[in-house]
Every structure is written in C-alpha cells, then in structure tokens.
Amino acid sequence: MFVDLLKRRRSIRRFSEEPLSDDQIETLVNAALLSPSSRSINPWEFVVVTDATMREKLAEAKHGAAFLAEAAVAIVIVADTRKSDVWVEDCSIAGSNILLAATDLELGACWAQIRKRTRPDGESAEAYVRTLLEIPEHMGVEAVIGVGRPAEHREPLSEDALQRSKVHYETY
Secondary structure: OHHHHHHHOOEOOOEOOOOOOHHHHHHHHHHHHOOOOHHHOOOEEEEEEOOHHHHHHHOOOOOOOHHHHOOOEEEEEEEEOOOOOOHHHHHHHHHHHHHHHHHHOOOEEEEEEOOOOEOOOOOEHHHHHHHHOOOOOOEEEEEEEEEEOEOOOOOOOOHHHOOHHHOOOOOO
C-alpha cells in the first residue's frame, strides 16, 4: 500500500559500499522522468553521478552533504529556469519520486538541498555544483539526492508521529 511506502521512506545517510545495478539506477531515473510538472513543461533535467571522485566533490557542496560521498549514486536535479516560473516545485516533485522509488527498491536515500544554500566559505552551493558538473548558467540547481544500499536502519514513521494539529478542515 502506498501509505506504507510513505511511512517507510526515511532519510538514510549511511550506505554500504555495494554499487547499485544499472536496472536500479534506471528505475530511479524513470521515477524522476515520470514526475508531473506544471502545464507538462517538464523543465527538470537530471545529472546521474556514479563516479566516486565526483561524488566526494559533491559532498563538499554544503554543510550536511557528506553522505553523498558514501552513496552509490548522486542524482542532481536541475531545471531550465527560462521554461517555467515553478521549476522549483516541479523539481521537488521529481525529487520526491526519486526518494519514494529508492524506498520501494529497499534502498536508502537522502536529499541535499542546494538552491539557496552556501558552502562553509560563503560560496553559493548552487554555483559550486554548476561549475563542478559544467551545468549551463540558465539551469537552476535544486538538490542532489544520494542513493545507495543502506548501512543504517530507521524505523518507519508511526501514525502517532503524524502532526494532526496541522490539518484544518473547511477553514483554517
């Protein structure tokens, strides 16, 4: 059931060294490409990074991204900012699809926000990733998702953890 998948989806930041299969990577990419977007513009594009050296460099993009070095694959979510004024939302949907697909494959995954984040030296994380991966200037860099075989276990969320006080019916 879909709700059970949502409960199992947890941020995993520790991965084993075992690589992913080509089929698993393709499933993750397909999940991203199947994502809906506003007016079906599909401004998103994806850079799939399996090279260990490049993943180590991506892990330096910002504080809190170190897990990308251990992940088997890093999927960088970018979008052509000239095509849509809601590219951020479209990229976020694609990122969620990747996270859910990883969970469905019994893999671990975690999102590293890049847009509007800075590196320890004050440089824009987005500019750093753009330069590192030779991403054109008109492309916005939303996030990087690290995916791999989990080396940690996190319990699924329980119904008791749901913040029901944040739900309003009919009016606020």
